[in-house]
Amino acid sequence: MTLQIDIHELARTGRTLEGTLEVAETPRLASLLAREEGQVRWQARGERRERPDGDHDDLLHLALSSELQMQCVRCLADAPVSLRVATSFRLVDTEEQAEREDLEDSRFDVLVGSPRFDLGELIEDEAIMALPSLPRHEDCALPDAADPVQAPVDPARRDSTPVGSVSNGQGAGEPRSGAGGRGESGQAESGERIRPFADLAERMKRRH
Numbered sequence: 632m633t634l635q636i637d638i639h640e641l642a643r644t645g646r647t648l649e650g651t652l653e654v655a656e657t658p659r660l661a662s663l664l665a666r667e668e669g670q671v672r673w674q675a676r677g678e679r680r681e682r683p684d685g686d687h688d689d690l691l692h693l694a695l696s697s698e699l700q701m702q703c704v705r706c707l708a709d710a711p712v713s714l715r716v717a718t719s720f721r722l723v724d725t726e727e728q729a730e731r732e733d734l735e736d737s738r739f740d741v742l743v744g745s746p747r748f749d750l751g752e753l754i755e756d757e758a759i760m761a762l763p764s765l766p767r768h769e770d771c772a773l774p775d776a777a778d779p780v781q782a783p784v785d786p787a788r789r790d791s792t793p794v795g796s797v798s799n800g801q802g803a804g805e806p807r808s809g810a811g812g813r814g815e816s817g818q819a820e821s822g823e824r825i826r827p828f829a830d831l832a833e834r835m836k837r838r839h
C-alpha cells in the first residue's frame with residue numbers, strides 16, 4: 632500500500648508518525664504468510680542531526696511490531712511469529728550516493744529520501760526482511776525424524792554411533808582404517824565420548 636510522506640520534512644521537524652498497516656494491504660508480505668491476517672504497527676520518527684562540519688544528517692528511525700502467522704517448516708501448520716524491528720536510516724539524495732555511502736556508513740543504513748517517499752513500501756520491506764527464513768513452532772509437536780530440515784544431518788549422527796561402539800568393543804589402540812577419517816578426536820577414546828555429545832546436539836536441535 633502507498634503511504635507517501637515528505638521524509639526530509641519529517642526529519643526537519645523531528646516529528647513522529649505512527650499507524651497500522653493491514654497485512655491484507657501488503658501483498659508482498661502477505662504472500663509469505665500462512666494467513667492474510669493481522670496488522671503491522673509502525674512508528675516513524677524523523678531527526679535532523681547537526682554535524683561538526685556545519686552540515687546536517689537527516690535520519691529516520693523506524694520501529695515495527697506485529698504478530699503474524701507463518702507455516703511451520705516441520706509440521707506445516709500455522710506458527711505464530713512475533714516481529715520486533717527497530718532500525719535507523721540516514722537519508723541521502725540519489726541512488727548513486729546511497730550505493731557509495733552505504734558501504735562507508737557503519738552506523739546507519741542509507742536510504743534515498745524524497746518529498747514523496749513511500750513509507751508503506753519501506754515498512755513492508757522491513758517486515759519481510761525480519762521474517763524468519765525457516766519458521767517453526769518453538770515446541771513443535773512433530774518428532775525430529777520427520778523433520779525435513781534436519782534430515783541431512785541425521786545420517787552422519789547415526790554413523791557415529793556404530794563406529795564408536797566398534798572401537799569401544801575392540802580396544803582403543805587399533806587404527807581406524809574404514810572410518811573415513813571422520814570425527815577422529817571423538818573416536819580415539821571410546822564410544823561413550825560420542826554418545827553424550829550426540830544426545831546434547833539432539834536436545835539443542837529440538838529447542839529451536
Ligand SMILES: [Zn+2]
Nearest residue numbers: 703706768771
Ligand atoms: Zn510445527
